[in-house]
Amino acid sequence: MKPRITLTLLALCCLLPRLAPAADATSKSSPELQATLETAYAAWRTAMINKDYKSWQTSTAAYRQMDTRNRIISQRLRFPDAMFAVPLQAPALTQLTLLDILVKGDTANAVYFGKADFGLGGNQIISDNFMVLKYVRESNQWKFDNLRIIKFGNDPDLLLKIRNADFSFLKNPAFQPIGLAPLVAKPVAPPAYLAELWIAANGFDVTVNVNRGNHISRLKNDDGRDLIIGGLIKGKNTISLSITPVDTESTLPKRLEVGIYAAESAGKPAKRVFHYAPDLAKVPLNHAVSIMVR
Secondary structure, eight states: OOOOOOOSSOSEEEEOOSOOOOOOOEEOOOHHHHHHHHHHHHHHHHHHHHTOHHHHHHHBOHHHHHHHHHHHHTTTOOTTHHHHTOSOOOOOSTTEEEEEEEEETTEEEEEEEEEOOOSOOTTOOOOEEEEEEEEEEETTEEEEEEEEEEEOTTOHHHHHHHHTTOOGGGGSGGGOOOSSOOOOOOOOOOOSBEEEEEEEEEEEEEEEEETTTTEEEEEEEEEEEEEOTTOBOSEEEEEEEEEEEOOOOOSSOOEEEEEEEEESSTTSOOEEEEEEOOOTTSOOOOEEEEEEEO
16 A cells, blocks of 8 residues: 555545535635635745745635644655645646635635646646645634645636636535634654555445544445544554435445555555445444454
8 A cells, every 4th residue: 555645735636516505705806815716825835846845834824734743744754845845836826817705704715727737747748627725714814725626627617707707616515615624633643564455435424433443434325545644553442434315316225334454664565454344224323343453
């Protein structure tokens, strides 16, 4: 198993969902707010380019600082060295067009469109996509959180809306700020084992809690994997699953399966240490168990 580094630079790259329920974030684009947010992003970007840890701390939201640190430590890597070793470079905004700034509570998302260049070079073709820069207001000062690339698949209707300055599609939850910054997590210690969580949940809403809140993942009508923050310790580890059946529009059969894989290091083979696949002929119940990892 080779756990993935999910650092501040890219939180998530995803396809744009077609459904767009109403949202309650407020459009607050203004030259003053744009300048404030772009200055905050520029400070973070410069810190990353210069590998300047102190400047990175100053420009980055407190929640994201701890999240980044914990993700690196959970892979038994050195912090902040591993953060600055990522080959991707934060895109400049000069080739992008600001569509809108959405504000909800103490969070804000600035949505850009265009060719975001992450400095990979070579013969890479850079396509037009959305880039969402996320911010958190702390002590009345906007701090950079992270960025998200949203691919739209060259949807001609969406391109036409952009040309006509019709930004109603920004009601899609993929563009919306969350309203409240997540609480700053406790620092985790380097784990005995790197660990990844695998979830397949079609027709279910599943929350997995590892080691009493060290790591929490939630997935609904989807499948995916996640680095387990804090990894696993030698000896007893606790796992609890909260399971709720939900409606699904998928034509695929219902499925519920959860697995955890662990390895002593990224270069060694992983072994499955936990597996849960209940009989779906019955209503799956919440599940809690302790596992021994040696």
